[in-house]
Amino acid sequence: MRILVVEDSKVVSRILQHLIAQELGCDVDFAEDLASAKQLLEQKEYFVAITDLNLPDANEGEIVKLVLSKQTPCIVLTGSLDAQQRKRLLQLGIVDYILKENRFSYEYVVRLVDRLQRNQTVKVLVADDSVVSRKFVRSLLEQHLYQVVEADDGNSAWEVLQNQPDIQLLITDYNMPGLDGFGLILKVREKFSREELAIIGLSSDDDESLSARFIKNGANDFLQKPFVHEEFHCRVLNTLDSLDMIRKLWDQANLDYLTGVYNRRYFFSQYEELIILKKQKRGALTLALLDIDLFKGVNDTYGHDVGDEVLVEFAARLKRSFGQHFTVSRFGGEEFIVAFRGLNEVKSFALMDKFRSQLESKPISTSRGELSVTVSAGIASLSDDESEESLDTLIQRADKALYDAKEAGRNLVCIESDHE
Numbered sequence: 049m050r051i052l053v054v055e056d057s058k059v060v061s062r063i064l065q066h067l068i069a070q071e072l073g074c075d076v077d078f079a080e081d082l083a084s085a086k087q088l089l090e091q092k093e094y095f096v097a098i099t100d101l102n103l104p105d106a107n108e109g110e111i112v113k114l115v116l117s118k119q120t121p122c123i124v125l126t127g128s129l130d131a132q133q134r135k136r137l138l139q140l141g142i143v144d145y146i147l148k149e150n151r152f153s154y155e156y157v158v159r160l161v162d163r164l165q166r167n168q169t170v171k172v173l174v175a176d177d178s179v180v181s182r183k184f185v186r187s188l189l190e191q192h193l194y195q196v197v198e199a200d201d202g203n204s205a206w207e208v209l210q211n212q213p214d215i216q217l218l219i220t221d222y223n224m225p226g227l228d229g230f231g232l233i234l235k236v237r238e239k240f241s242r243e244e245l246a247i248i249g250l251s252s253d254d255d256e257s258l259s260a261r262f263i264k265n266g267a268n269d270f271l272q273k274p275f276v277h278e279e280f281h282c283r284v285l286n287t288l289d290s291l292d293m294i295r296k297l298w299d300q301a302n303l304d305y306l307t308g309v310y311n312r313r314y315f316f317s318q319y320e321e322l323i324i325l326k327k328q329k330r331g332a333l334t335l336a337l338l339d340i341d342l343f344k345g346v347n348d349t350y351g352h353d354v355g356d357e358v359l360v361e362f363a364a365r366l367k368r369s370f371g372q373h374f375t376v377s378r379f380g381g382e383e384f385i386v387a388f389r390g391l392n393e394v395k396s397f398a399l400m401d402k403f404r405s406q407l408e409s410k411p412i413s414t415s416r417g418e419l420s421v422t423v424s425a426g427i428a429s430l431s432d433d434e435s436e437e438s439l440d441t442l443i444q445r446a447d448k449a450l451y452d453a454k455e456a457g458r459n460l461v462c463i464e465s466d467h468e
């Protein structure tokens with residue numbers, strides 16, 4: 049990523065240079081006037097340009113048109129701006145304008161660039177039956193580099209959401225034929241939680257209770273039409289920032305901090321309930337409890353840090369092999385558990401034994417060179433006649449099989465054979 053800063057004040061350039069290096073770590077070019085900015089824009093492609101309005105050789109804001117003519121997003125950083133200039137700049141399609149008021153102004157600029165970079169991977173669905181309104185919202189979102197998908201009523205929005213689960217934000221109008229905004233939100237919240245999808249409601253209706261009703265029904269925020277550019281962007285930004293925060297909290301609560309696979313807490317929260325359902329429906333569930341062989345030796349010989357590197361790569365391999373269809377979690381220390389939902393013990397054994405043999409034949413690269421590591425695993429299945437079984441007893445049976453594998457010499461997968 050490369051940024052262009054067009055600024056004749058050396059002090060401001062130095063502040064921006066420092067903040068960009070600290071927060072973004074990307075390449076920056078500086079131009080002090082329109083002529084040198086023009087030269088740079090002809091030579092290189094920029095992700096975004098941060099520009100002053102008054103330059104020594106062009107003090108009417110000509111730089112903005114130049115930057116936008118190169119299809120480069122433009123952030124205006126200026127000492128002053130009157131109402132007319134503000135309107136003209138927003139109509140031209142700048143990303144945002146920031147007044148040079150204090151150090152927070154410069155920090156805001158840098159945060160905005162960071163957000164723009166991340167926005168490129170954020171998909172937003174706009175549901176509105178009015179083409180004009182939909183296109184307007186789309187153009188605002190595209191100025192901030194979001195990926196935009198459109199739907200012209202509630203029912204098609206619902207279909208799009210089911211087919212594109214990577215959508216992070218839904219912006220929906222209230223009045224729509226078929227399924228209206230409320231109906232859509234109610235349906236959406238049954239399937240998508242707040243950490244999966246954020247929702248902003250829109251309406252031109254003058255019913256004062258609408259905003260509260262939207263939020264009570266599951267929306268994160270509400271905007272009354274017509275709205276100004278700045279308010280729209282601030283609301284979208286705030287909503288996505290809280291989505292990021294909720295997701296971060298979720299990750300901290302449910303993922304193992306070292307390896308990134310699910311943690312023990314998540315595993316129990318999912319499978320304690322599931323096991324009751326499985327027993328009722330008599331569905332298959334097999335657990336494989338894994339333990340890296342002689343791991344203490346790795347720590348003792350190479351140090352704890354290298355031990356950690358082995359754990360990280362081991363977990364990554366487990367995730368690559370099983371993570372797409374099954375649950376991989378770190379049970380504690382060098383023990384992991386894979387829950388094979390829908391598989392019996394014979395099929396689970398085949399998969400786990402293949403993993404064991406691949407691990408044995410492909411050493412793990414660490415900062416102290418390649419290390420050969422093996423794993424032992426114990427497998428146990430929930431069987432039809434074990435109506436009284438709990439998750440704990442199933443794990444105990446897998447643990448017993450793991451013990452057998454260790455006793456038999458390690459680097460082995462054992463199935464728990466008798467249920468005495």
Ligand SMILES: Nc1nc2c(ncn2[C@@H]2O[C@H](COP(=O)(O)OP(=O)(O)OP(=O)(O)O)[C@@H](O)[C@H]2O)c(=O)[nH]1
Pocket residue numbers: 306339340341342343344345347351352353354355356359380381382454458
């Ligand atoms: N580096 C590192 N080591 C850990 C971590 N958690 C647990 N361990 C170590 O894992 C080792 C487990 O050793 P043991 O339970 O004695 O078993 P083992 O050496 O793997 O031998 P067997 O299980 O009998 O094959 C201990 O030395 C723990 O300190 C961790 O997060 N990082």
